Each structure stands twice: as structure tokens, then as C-alpha cells.
Amino acid sequence: MSGPLGAGVGLExxxxxxxxxxxxxxxxxxxxxxxxxxxFLELQGVAHPPTPxxxxxxxxxxxSFLLILLLRYFFLMWFSYLDHLEELVHExxxxxxxxxxxxxxxxxxxxxxxxxxxxxxxxxxxDFEIVVIDDGSDDxxxxxxxxxxxxxxxxxxxxxxxxxxxxxxxxxxxxxxxVSDGPLVLCxxxxxxxxxDTLKKAVRHFSSRAIxxxxxxxxxxxxxxxxxxLQALEYIxxxxxxxxxxxxxxxxxIIPGPIGxxxxxxxxxxxxxxxxxxxxxxDLTLDILMHGxxxxxxxxxxxxxxxxxxxxxxxxxxxxxxxxxxxxxxKRKGALFRFSxxxxxxxxxxxxxxxxxxxxxxxxxxxxxxxxxxxxxxxSHFAVFWWIQLTVLDLGxxxxxxxxxxxxxxxxxxSVFYRVFxxxxxxxxxxxxxxxxLLGARMSWGKLERSGRL
Amino acid sequence: MDxxxxxxxxxxxxxxxxxxxxxISYAAFKIRDWRRPEGEVxxxxxxxxxxxxxxxxxxxxxxxxxxxxxx
Numbered sequence: 001m002s003g004p005l006g007a008g009v010g011l012e013x014x015x016x017x018x019x020x021x022x023x024x025x026x027x028x029x030x031x032x033x034x035x036x037x038x039x040f041l042e043l044q045g046v047a048h049p050p051t052p053x054x055x056x057x058x059x060x061x062x063x064s065f066l067l068i069l070l071l072r073y074f075f076l077m078w079f080s081y082l083d084h085l086e087e088l089v090h091e092x093x094x095x096x097x098x099x100x101x102x103x104x105x106x107x108x109x110x111x112x113x114x115x116x117x118x119x120x121x122x123x124x125x126x127d128f129e130i131v132v133i134d135d136g137s138d139d140x141x142x143x144x145x146x147x148x149x150x151x152x153x154x155x156x157x158x159x160x161x162x163x164x165x166x167x168x169x170x171x172x173x174x175x176x177x178x179v180s181d182g183p184l185v186l187c188x189x190x191x192x193x194x195x196x197d198t199l200k201k202a203v204r205h206f207s208s209r210a211i212x213x214x215x216x217x218x219x220x221x222x223x224x225x226x227x228x229x230l231q232a233l234e235y236i237x238x239x240x241x242x243x244x245x246x247x248x249x250x251x252x253x254i255i256p257g258p259i260g261x262x263x264x265x266x267x268x269x270x271x272x273x274x275x276x277x278x279x280x281x282x283d284l285t286l287d288i289l290m291h292g293x294x295x296x297x298x299x300x301x302x303x304x305x306x307x308x309x310x311x312x313x314x315x316x317x318x319x320x321x322x323x324x325x326x327x328x329x330x331k332r333k334g335a336l337f338r339f340s341x342x343x344x345x346x347x348x349x350x351x352x353x354x355x356x357x358x359x360x361x362x363x364x365x366x367x368x369x370x371x372x373x374x375x376x377x378x379x380s381h382f383a384v385f386w387w388i389q390l391t392v393l394d395l396g397x398x399x400x401x402x403x404x405x406x407x408x409x410x411x412x413x414x415s416v417f418y419r420v421f422x423x424x425x426x427x428x429x430x431x432x433x434x435x436x437x438l439l440g441a442r443m444s445w446g447k448l449e450r451s452g453r454l
Numbered sequence: 455m456d457x458x459x460x461x462x463x464x465x466x467x468x469x470x471x472x473x474x475x476x477x478i479s480y481a482a483f484k485i486r487d488w489r490r491p492e493g494e495v496x497x498x499x500x501x502x503x504x505x506x507x508x509x510x511x512x513x514x515x516x517x518x519x520x521x522x523x524x525x
Contacts, residue, residue: 311475311476311479312479312482312483312486314479315476315479315480315483316483319480319483367469368469371465371466371469371470374462374465374466375462375463375466380458380459380461380462381458381462383462383465383466384458384461384462384465387461387465420465420468420469420472421468421472424469424472424473424476425472425475425476425479428472428473428476428477428480429476429479429480432480442487443487
């Protein structure tokens with residue numbers, strides 16, 4: 001077990017005192033950011049009045065972007081904080097332990113499949129089965145997985161391993177769902193590893209009949225280089241913060257591939273995973289929401305996964321996500337303008353369009369504008385103050401998220417590179433992916449090379 | 455040269471480098487994708503093949519080999 005994962009698994013539950021501390025710290029950060037942000041905005045508007053027309057227009061655009069950015073951060077942090085409070089006050093109790101079927105689709109996961117299955121056998125839950133579906137791997141995934149076939153542990157947990165001709169993740173998952181029998185189904189990736197109390201934490205939300213699925217918390221296990229550390233931070237600050245805020249309203253719009261728990265009847269209703277988009281997890285989640293079910297986020301149902309270690313691999317992954325999400329929205333474009341599936345679902349689709357299209361475009365344009373103003377129009381003060389305030393904002397958000405998620409404080413300093421390098425690089429990829437999707441460019445699924453660090 | 459100018463220059467350089475790296479990564483990814491054999495490239499069904507839903511799915515005999523003893 002590598003360092004970060006060992007540390008993550010070993011994290012013990014903090015006591016009530018610790019929770020109170022985090023609670024206060026979270027509230028302080030939210031208030032600090034709200035006040036600081038608007039102060040900065042006010043100062044910036046009067047500090048350096050621009051002269052040329054281009055500079056004036058750019059300034060107005062930049063300030064508008066900044067306002068949107070601040071509002072986005074503020075609302076995400078506020079609602080995620082409310083979700084955190086709700087958990088503290090009304091922690092759902094687990095009254096029964098329904099059987100859970102864990103489906104593990106695996107394609108060329110030979111390097112990690114054994115440790116992945118081992119982590120599942122260590123789950124602290126009385127009644128579950130594991131179904132591994134080898135999706136026609138070229139390597140020894142099937143042979144390695146088969147060694148685990150049979151019954152394990154005091155709860156006689158059954159492991160089954162099936163193989164099929166390569167047909168994609170959606171088909172592998174669907175087959176696993178079809179041959180399993182638990183009323184709850186956990187779908188994961190073959191390269192993911194779950195923490196022992198994942199099932200207990202996730203299953204308790206199903207005591208509410210409205211909840212159709214629970215999204216887990218994905219964390220990066222390989223944190224060796226700068227890119228991986230930035231992704232670890234992004235998973236906490238970018239993806240999980242959004243999920244937590246959405247979780248407050250029970251409208252999480254993407255149940256991540258590495259960990260999602262579903263009611264079987266929900267999967268029956270929506271017809272399981274479809275393979276006509278490149279983001280089957282997003283597509284399925286939208287289906288579930290459109291059928292009137294609610295989706296919750298559980299931060300303590302943790303799956304560790306390997307993140308891409310090179311910019312090229314990261315681009316391949318994000319390019320696929322971007323196009324997959326756009327395809328999923330396009331499948332439901334009618335609901336963008338009609339409330340037939342409920343106003344909440346329409347709102348979710350518009351929010352996804354904002355995050356997928358407007359937000360990256362805004363970020364890239366604002367970076368270009370402020371660098372141009374700083375370099376060619378003599379507004380270097382403006383550029384520097386802009387960067388400083390965004391960095392302060394990112395640092396504050398990173399602190400808040402690290403506190404809420406009980407993550408390593410060592411990640412916080414990397415937020416200095418977050419805005420100027422990472423977010424810009426990812427947003428350029430999103431824009432190019434969007435452009436290719438609009439133009440109908442061909443693409444392949446692509447397979448991330450595993451380093452076997454799980 | 456004051457600190458503001460230095461910082462401003464550093465931000466400019468970092469932004470330009472990021473944009474160039476992003477462009478190169480995207481080009482490299484597209485070239486790799488373009489070189490793949492056609493059959494491998496287009497995995498998403500295009501009309502000819504229905505989306506596979508698990509309730510409709512009955513694995514063909516050849517996909518359920520004898521080695522699947524515990525199924």
C-alpha cells in the first residue's frame with residue numbers, strides 16, 4: 001500500500017470536539033472569503049482606471065468574470081457547508097444491512113486488479129458479493145482475478161469472475177448487474193480501491209425512499225509529481241466541493257465511475273448503463289434524476305484511484321469527460337427548455353452547460369485578457385492583484401475543502417499553481433473538446449496506463 | 455525593476471508556457487488518436503447497434519465460457 005492511500009485509510013474518525021473545530025473553521029473561511037472578495041472587487045474597480053477602449057472593455061469583462069467566479073465559489077462553499085452541518089446534526093443511521101452487489105469491470109487492469117479485490121474483501125459490512133467482469137483483457141487480468149473466486153472471510157463473501165468479449169465498460173457493468181442479486185449495487189472501476197467503512201457510510205442514505213443513488217468520494221492515490229498533486233487538490237476543491245454542494249439538494253449530477261451505489265430498482269427503471277456516450281456515469285446519473293429519484297453525496301464512502309501522471313494522459317481523460325458530458329446533455333436537450341422532467345432537472349442541465357461551456361471559456365478568456373492588459377497596456381499592477389486575489393481565493397477554498405474532507409494540509413500550498421497553470425490547461429482542453437464535439441470529430445475511448453501504485 | 459513588474463512578467467511567462475504546453479498535449483493526443491486503426495477508434499454505437507441495457511442483455515453462449523463455473 002502506498003503512502004497516501006495508507007494515510008487515507010488510516011485516518012480515524014475525529015471526535016465531537018474535532019468536528020466543532022472544523023465547523024467553526026469552515027464558517028470562518030466562508031465569512032472571510034465573502035468579505036475579502038467583495039472588498040477586493042471594490043478596490044480593484046477604483047484603483048487603476050483604464051484609458052484605451054480595449055482596456056476599458058477588458059476591465060469590464062474581467063470584473064464581470066471575477067464576480068461570477070466569486071459567486072460560484074461562495075455558493076458552492078456555502079451549500080457544501082450546509083450539507084456538512086446537516087450531516088453533523090442529522091446523521092442518518094443505519095438500521096439494516098441490505099445485501100450489496102459490488103460490480104468490478106476490468107479491462108487490462110492486471111497491475112491493480114488483485115489489490116483492488118483485496119481491498120473489497122476487507123470491507124466492513126456483513127452481507128455483500130463481488131462480481132468481477134473481465135471485459136476481454138489482453139493481459140492477465142482474468143487469470144489474476146480468478147485466483148479470488150470462491151467464498152472469503154467470516155461473512156462468506158462470494159467472489160465471482162466472469163469474462164466476455166471486449167464491449168466497453170457499460171456492457172461489462174450491465175452484465176455484472178444482470179448476474180448479481182443484491183437490492184443495492186455498487187459500481188466501481190477495476191483500478192479503484194475502497195476504504196473499509198465505505199459500504200456502511202453509503203448504505204445509510206438509502207433509509208430515505210427518495211434517494212435512488214449515492215455518489216462516493218474519489219481521491220487520488222498517486223501523488224508523486226506536481227501534476228498528480230494538483231489533481232489530488234482538484235478532486236477535493238473542484239469536483240468534491242461541487243458534489244457536496246449538490247448533495248445538499250440531493251441533485252448530484254455525476255456519480256463518479258470509481259464509486260457509485262444504486263438501488264437495483266432504479267437501475268431496472270432506467271435500463272442500466274448505456275454505451276452511446278463517452279461518459280456513461282454522467283449519462284446514468286442524469287437518467288436517474290430525470291426519473292424523479294434523488295442522488296446524495298457521501299464524502300466518507302471513499303474510493304482511491306490512480307490519476308494520469310502525464311499531461312498527455314490527463315488531456316485524453318478530460319477530453320473524453322468533456323465530450324461525454326456534452327453528449328449526455330445533448331441526449332436530453334428537450335429538457336433544457338421544457339419542465340416536463342421538473343424544473344430542478346432543467347436547472348441541473350443548465351448548470352452543467354455553464355460548467356462545461358461558459359465556465360472554461362470565461363476562464364481562458366480572462367487569463368488572456370489580464371495577461372494582455374498587464375504586459376501590453378501597462379496594467380501590471382492590475383494583473384498582479386488579479387492573480388494574488390485569485391490565489392488567495394484558491395488558498396482559502398483549498399483550506400476549507402481540506403478541513404471538511406479531513407485531507408492532508410500539505411496539498412494546500414499547491415493551490416498557488418492551481419489557477420495559473422492547472423485550471424488554465426484543463427479549461428483549454430475542455431474548450432478544444434467542446435469544439436471537436438460540435439464539429440463531430442472522431443475519438444477513441446483511450447485506456448489510461450496504470451502504474452500499479454494502488 | 456520593481457516587484458510588481460517581476461511578478462507580472464512571471465505570470466505572463468507562466469500563462470504563455472501553459473498555453474503552449476496545452477496546445478502540444480492536445481496535438482499529441484489527437485495524433486495518437488488519429489493513428490489508431492479505424493475499428494478501434496469508433497467504439498460508440500452509430501445507429502446500427504442498439505444501446506445495450508442490462509435487462510435486455512442475454513450473453514451469447516460464446517461469451518459465457520465453461521471457466522465461468524461460479525456464475
